[in-house]
Amino acid sequence: MDSKAEQAQSLKLFIVLNRALQSITNRVKENIKTYGLNPTEFAVLELLYHKGDQPIQKIGDKVLLASGSITYVVDKLETKELLQRKPCPNDRRVTYAAISEIGIQLMDNIFPKHMAAIHEILGGLSYEDKALVIDKMKELGIFASEFK
Numbered sequence: 103m104d105s106k107a108e109q110a111q112s113l114k115l116f117i118v119l120n121r122a123l124q125s126i127t128n129r130v131k132e133n134i135k136t137y138g139l140n141p142t143e144f145a146v147l148e149l150l151y152h153k154g155d156q157p158i159q160k161i162g163d164k165v166l167l168a169s170g171s172i173t174y175v176v177d178k179l180e181t182k183e184l185l186q187r188k189p190c191p192n193d194r195r196v197t198y199a200a201i202s203e204i205g206i207q208l209m210d211n212i213f214p215k216h217m218a219a220i221h222e223i224l225g226g227l228s229y230e231d232k233a234l235v236i237d238k239m240k241e242l243g244i245f246a247s248e249f250k
Contacts, residue, residue: 126223133219137212142167142175147184150201151209155188158199173204184208 134144145165151154156164162172179185184205185236190196201209227235 112124120203129223130220133216133223137208137216142171143179143184146175146199147201147205147209148213150185150199151206151213155163155198155200157190158197159188179205 131141133143137144139147140163143165146161147170149161149164153164157203158172159178161176162168167175176187177228179199183202185199188198188200190198197234224232
């Protein structure tokens with residue numbers, strides 16, 4: 103049976119992880135706003151930029167958003183001419199979102215800056231420490247997902 107000290111340590115870890123994630127997320131959101139995008143718009147553009155055309159119905163799963171919100175975000179990005187809708191040639195029920203040339207140019211410009219900002223935000227850890235944290239967070243995530 104776990105001791106009270108072990109339980110308290112688990113609670114402390116949970117709190118520290120959440121506070122760290124909140125601080126990092128807030129800084130990343132601030133960075134994204136400097137490009138005239140909100141975090142969801144950026145996430146959709148980044149997905150299309152790196153992974154290519156995506157069925158609109160599947161984007162929500164990949165950027166962790168509700169399907170109703172995705173339609174709104176796609177509409178906004180389309181209005182900004184950063185993406186376009188393309189019908190699926192094989193299935194009329196499916197519509198793809200595709201990053202536009204303007205969207206590609208924007209991401210070519212801002213993504214390296216965004217990556218540098220994330221590197222700076224996470225600069226409190228060395229390369230080796232980051233590798234260790236990555237391994238431990240994967241281990242913790244796998245355990246938590248299998249926990250019953």
